[in-house]
Amino acid sequence: MQGSVHRPLVRPLVVALALCAAVSACGGTDGGPGGRPTILVTTSVLGDVVGNLVGDGADVEVLMPAGSDPHDFVPSAKQVASIRDADAVVANGAGFEQGLDDALSAAGAEGTDVFEAIDTVETIGDPVDPHFFTDPARMAVAARAILDHLTDRVDELDTDRVRQRGTDYVEALERLDADVEATLSAVPAARRKLVTNHDVFTYFADRYGFEVVGAVIPGGGTGGEPSAGELASLADTVTEEGVPAIFADASSPTKLADALADEAGTGIEVVELFTESLQPDDPEGDSYVDMVTANARRIAEALA
Numbered sequence: 001m002q003g004s005v006h007r008p009l010v011r012p013l014v015v016a017l018a019l020c021a022a023v024s025a026c027g028g029t030d031g032g033p034g035g036r037p038t039i040l041v042t043t044s045v046l047g048d049v050v051g052n053l054v055g056d057g058a059d060v061e062v063l064m065p066a067g068s069d070p071h072d073f074v075p076s077a078k079q080v081a082s083i084r085d086a087d088a089v090v091a092n093g094a095g096f097e098q099g100l101d102d103a104l105s106a107a108g109a110e111g112t113d114v115f116e117a118i119d120t121v122e123t124i125g126d127p128v129d130p131h132f133f134t135d136p137a138r139m140a141v142a143a144r145a146i147l148d149h150l151t152d153r154v155d156e157l158d159t160d161r162v163r164q165r166g167t168d169y170v171e172a173l174e175r176l177d178a179d180v181e182a183t184l185s186a187v188p189a190a191r192r193k194l195v196t197n198h199d200v201f202t203y204f205a206d207r208y209g210f211e212v213v214g215a216v217i218p219g220g221g222t223g224g225e226p227s228a229g230e231l232a233s234l235a236d237t238v239t240e241e242g243v244p245a246i247f248a249d250a251s252s253p254t255k256l257a258d259a260l261a262d263e264a265g266t267g268i269e270v271v272e273l274f275t276e277s278l279q280p281d282d283p284e285g286d287s288y289v290d291m292v293t294a295n296a297r298r299i300a301e302a303l304a
Contacts, residue, residue, distance in 0.1 A: 002016050003090035036157040040086035041095045042104075043070055046117060047134050048288045050090050053147050053166040054062050057157050058087075063100070066249050066278040066286075074099040083107045090146055090272070093118040096130035113153050121143035135203035136180060136292050143198040176223035176289055177207075183207050186304040193241050193301075195234070197248040197257050200275045204295075216256045220250040225256065235262050236241040245302035250285060251277050271302045 038059045041047040047062035054060065064073045070092070075083075080103045083089055087242065091097060091104055093116030108114040118130060121138040127150035132138045147166035152157045192210040194201055198217040203214050214234045217224060226234070238246070238260065246264075250272040261268040273295045279285030284294035 004103070013112055033154075037087035037154050038085070039150065040083055040089045040092045041151075041155070042089070042100055044068075045276070045288055045291075046092060048278060049139065049143055049169075050146060050150075051174055052169045052288075053143060053149065054162050055165050056156065057162045057165075058150075058154070059088075062276070064097075066280045068277060069251070070097055070276050072098065073102055078101075082095070084112055085161075086112060087156065088113045088115065088150055090150075092130055093194070094123070094128040094130035096112065107187050115146065115149050117142040117146060124206060129199075129202050132201045132203050134201050134292075134295075135177075135207040135276075136173055137177040137207055138203060139288070140170055140177060143173055144170045153187075172289070176292060180292060182209060183293075183296040185299050186300045189243075191242075191303045193243050193303075194240055195243050195246045195260075196273075197252065197254070198275075200249075201247070213237055214242065216246070216260050231256075231260060231263055235265075238264040238268065243268070245271050247271050247273045247299070247302075248303070249273065249275045251275065252277055269302060271298050273275060273298060 036057065036059050038061060039050060041050045041053065041060060041062050043064050044062055044066040047060060049058045062072055063075060063079055063083075081101075082113065082285065083103050084107045087210075089104065089107065089112060092115060095101065097104070103116050116133050118128065119140045121132050123129065123132065143166070147163065147170065151157055151163055151166075189209070192208075194205060194210050194212045195214045195216075196212065197215070199215040200213055200214065201210075204210065214237050216231070216234065218226060219232065237243075237278070243283065244267070246257045246261055246268060248254040248270055251274075254270055257270045261270050274285040274291035278291065283290065285291045
């Protein structure tokens with residue numbers, strides 16, 4: 001059933017946009033006075049989105065290398081300076097880039113235009129869960145807000161051309177949301193239960209009618225480790241709920257998810273998903289659209 005998803009509606013446009021984004025993300029030589037503006041983006045996920053929104057209308061530079069853990073990233077002195085010098089900065093917000101918080105706050109206080117994408121969407125939790133990007137419907141809302149903000153605030157952008165391009169990409173994200181919903185329609189309501197390596201899919205669950213019944217790593221970050229008692233308790237939950245799969249992070253070791261699967265008993269599959277970063281060495285995770293599409297397919301295949 002997954003092969004029938006309306007992926008062709010999204011893929012041709014995004015491939016074309018990504019090619020242009022790749023050029024701009026490399027940092028051209030005609031930036032600076034009289035050249036293209038520089039837009040600095042904190043994460044690879046948002047960097048791909050912003051690159052597709054503005055194309056070659058700006059030099060899009062991403063602070064965190066693809067594959068890195070945003071919770072642990074600490075900027076260099078050169079990167080801190082680049083934040084202050086950018087024409088605009090797009091961040092996730094809600095403490096997601098914890099190691100960048102001080103640099104972003106200082107740059108904002110000095111007059112740098114810092115835009116936090118999470119401020120534009122309906123959030124979950126108190127404190128706020130920062131992982132809104134696992135829901136492509138919310139990402140479409142954030143992308144439209146980013147587009148409006150950049151075209152209003154960055155004078156050097158070719159506003160008309162960027163607005164048209166950005167609108168096309170927002171519409172692609174909206175189609176992506178519909179495609180994901182179609183893919184997940186294969187999963188019965190009784191099996192829409194997620195156990196993940198860490199607590200990252202709350203927004204995904206909210207959008208598509210799933211329940212997150214547990215996470216291996218306690219808290220919202222990736223740096224913790226469960227106690228033996230916590231792991232045993234979660235293993236009992238997995239067994240009681242009849243969960244057939246545990247979803248791990250493609251960018252992190254799966255040893256904790258594997259340990260949970262062993263603790264819960266035979267027949268539990270460990271499935272890797274793309275979570276907080278692009279994976280440029282994997283064609284299924286090298287763009288935001290690709291990673292969301294792959295995640296939906298893998299979840300559907302594991303739970304249907």
